[in-house]
Amino acid sequence: MHEYPAVVEIINKASEHSKGKFVKEINLVIGDLCGFVASSVELYFPIIAEGTCCEKAVLNIERIKPKLKCNKCGELFQRKMFSFNCKCGGEGLLTEIGTEFFIKSIEVD
Numbered sequence: 001m002h003e004y005p006a007v008v009e010i011i012n013k014a015s016e017h018s019k020g021k022f023v024k025e026i027n028l029v030i031g032d033l034c035g036f037v038a039s040s041v042e043l044y045f046p047i048i049a050e051g052t053c054c055e056k057a058v059l060n061i062e063r064i065k066p067k068l069k070c071n072k073c074g075e076l077f078q079r080k081m082f083s084f085n086c087k088c089g090g091e092g093l094l095t096e097i098g099t100e101f102f103i104k105s106i107e108v109d
Helices: 003-018 038-049
Strands: 023-031 058-064 068-070 092-094 101-108
Parallel strands (some): 023 058
């Protein structure tokens, strides 16, 4: 449910950017570890956008999978279930990859 105010803010930012024109497309980047559920953002968007300049906008979401960084070889890799180990045998450390949540672009008429 905490996605609701985030979607309101996305629509507000798109409205500011559009300067009175209709918004055709909004492109978001949402990391799997950002704390927001992409499917909930998709669910709320048409409901909150109703009656705004974003009402007919297409919402595209680029999902980012989290990556770990090996403490031995430095390679970035996706974690396998129940393991933090790199293929070289090193241990994966958390990175910021997968925590993104931002508007990548807005297209207006």
